[in-house]
Amino acid sequence: PKVSHLTKFYIGVKQINGQRWKWLQNEIVPKYGKIVRVSPDAVVFSDKDIVKQILVTNELPKNKNYERLRIDEKYSTLFTARDKEIHKRRRRVLSPAFSIKHLSSLEPFMHTCINDLIAKIDGKISKGGGKADINIYLLIQYNALDIIGETAFGGSFKLVTNGNHPMPTKVFSELRRRVMRSLFPFFKPFLKQDPYLIDFTNKIIKQRRQESSQKKDLLQMMLDTKKHEDGLTDFEIYDQSIEFLIAGSDTTSFTATMIMIMIVKHPKVLEKLVKEIDEALAGIGSEEIPTHDQIKHLPYLNGVINEGLRLFPTSRDFGPGKEATEDLILGGYFIPKGTIVISNTLALHLSKEYWGEDSKDFVPERWLKPEKLTPDCFIPFSAGTRNCIGINFAWMELRLTIATLLHRYNFKDIKNQEIELLQFITPSLKSKKYDLTVSMRN
Numbered sequence: 001p002k003v004s005h006l007t008k009f010y011i012g013v014k015q016i017n018g019q020r021w022k023w024l025q026n027e028i029v030p031k032y033g034k035i036v037r038v039s040p041d042a043v044v045f046s047d048k049d050i051v052k053q054i055l056v057t058n059e060l061p062k063n064k065n066y067e068r069l070r071i072d073e074k075y076s077t078l079f080t081a082r083d084k085e086i087h088k089r090r091r092r093v094l095s096p097a098f099s100i101k102h103l104s105s106l107e108p109f110m111h112t113c114i115n116d117l118i119a120k121i122d123g124k125i126s127k128g129g130g131k132a133d134i135n136i137y138l139l140i141q142y143n144a145l146d147i148i149g150e151t152a153f154g155g156s157f158k159l160v161t162n163g164n165h166p167m168p169t170k171v172f173s174e175l176r177r178r179v180m181r182s183l184f185p186f187f188k189p190f191l192k193q194d195p196y197l198i199d200f201t202n203k204i205i206k207q208r209r210q211e212s213s214q215k216k217d218l219l220q221m222m223l224d225t226k227k228h229e230d231g232l233t234d235f236e237i238y239d240q241s242i243e244f245l246i247a248g249s250d251t252t253s254f255t256a257t258m259i260m261i262m263i264v265k266h267p268k269v270l271e272k273l274v275k276e277i278d279e280a281l282a283g284i285g286s287e288e289i290p291t292h293d294q295i296k297h298l299p300y301l302n303g304v305i306n307e308g309l310r311l312f313p314t315s316r317d318f319g320p321g322k323e324a325t326e327d328l329i330l331g332g333y334f335i336p337k338g339t340i341v342i343s344n345t346l347a348l349h350l351s352k353e354y355w356g357e358d359s360k361d362f363v364p365e366r367w368l369k370p371e372k373l374t375p376d377c378f379i380p381f382s383a384g385t386r387n388c389i390g391i392n393f394a395w396m397e398l399r400l401t402i403a404t405l406l407h408r409y410n411f412k413d414i415k416n417q418e419i420e421l422l423q424f425i426t427p428s429l430k431s432k433k434y435d436l437t438v439s440m441r442n
């Protein structure tokens with residue numbers, strides 16, 4: 001758009017109501033094509049080969065906007081690191097905590113939280129005399145936050161059970177503080193950090209040291225990095241735990257919620273998926289949480305999750321934002337040094353060219369024939385060295401949560417509910433609500 005060449009204001013205004021993604025995906029990309037300059041210093045790319053070049057081949061570093069998300073400009077975390085060497089060292093030290101090998105240690109913590117989830121839903125069903133309408137959005141969000149609490153903060157926040165805990169609310173206020181501080185640097189002295197966050201985390205770290213706990217959670221793995229030359233200080237553990245809460249809760253819960261909504265809206269998918277889960281869990285009571293090993297290779301369950309990640313990537317708005325560290329040619333265009341270079345995840349995921357005529361439909365079957373899919377146009381977790389460190393964690397949580405719910409309950413859609421999506425940082429439902437009717441299966 002002509003005005004975007006001159007000012008950032010236009011695109012900034014589009015973001016105020018959380019619907020910049022709609023403008024970008026429904027108006028700008030269809031009108032201007034796969035390469036669009038959206039502000040004087042930023043270009044959005046919706047071509048899979050160029051995106052691969054940006055994320056994987058050239059491994060361009062993150063742009064300066066990521067610094068806004070830091071607790072303070074001088075302290076970088078895994079997510080906000082821009083310097084390649086600093087990022088590499090932090091990633092090396094944290095990777096073991098997210099490895100497939102360590103996943104089995106994290107599984108019991110997820111089970112504890114999912115048990116709370118089914119206790120809550122059971123309670124609502126019994127109160128409702130056999131069925132109940134539940135807000136699946138909220139319960140899944142609480143479940144994801146409890147799981148991060150259980151794995152990175154020493155214990156579940158018990159949000160599913162009690163409906164409140166100060167920590168998540170304060171973390172999201174802290175995130176707002178960081179964004180406000182970067183937008184209005186003048187107010188910086190007044191935008192102070194809430195001491196509750198650091199006090200809460202420090203207390204847990206101290207307690208954990210005194211207990212010499214055997215708990216092999218993310219927190220312990222971070223504490224154990226002390227033995228490593230790039231080991232984390234207590235402040236860095238605090239900073240990193242907060243980041244895991246921000247990066248690992250709304251992302252997973254948004255994905256799981258949208259998948260549940262898609263499943264109930266597609267009864268044939270629901271039927272097929274329940275059949276697959278039931279066969280895999282034959283002889284296992286529906287009050288038991290399945291083990292990850294029992295469900296991780298189920299092709300249809302994995303297809304359903306992939307399809308949810310495709311239609312509802314958490315980078316719904318802009319995707320990973322990088323910076324051209326030198327003059328570049330991308331897609332035949334000259335991109336000067338310093339340009340913000342954005343990979344448009346949603347456009348790749350919905351492209352008819354890459355996915356066929358049904359690209360906007362929920363069709364888990366497409367994942368059953370992976371050889372027929374176009375490579376390099378599916379990047380829900382980004383790609384290259386800055387891809388998501390929590391992929392395995394997220395997949396385990398998604399599989400366990402969805403399989404447990406479908407093995408134990410009947411879900412029915414309640415028609416005519418609004419599904420309006422907003423994105424400020426991670427996407428969410430505008431209504432913060434989606435009700436499903438739930439009852440016990442026989």
Ligand code: HEM
Nearest residue numbers: 078079247248251252255314320380381382388389390394
């Ligand atoms: C369905 C769930 C998830 C999705 C779709 C997702 C997606 C992503 C994406 C797209 C990125 C790259 C962002 C960018 O470049 O701006 C990313 C990075 C990251 N994610 Fe996730 N994520 C999910 C779950 C998690 C979980 C569960 C955790 C931690 C517990 C986590 C922690 C991180 C971290 C720390 C990074 C930065 C990695 C680095 O730069 O080395 N994510 N994620």
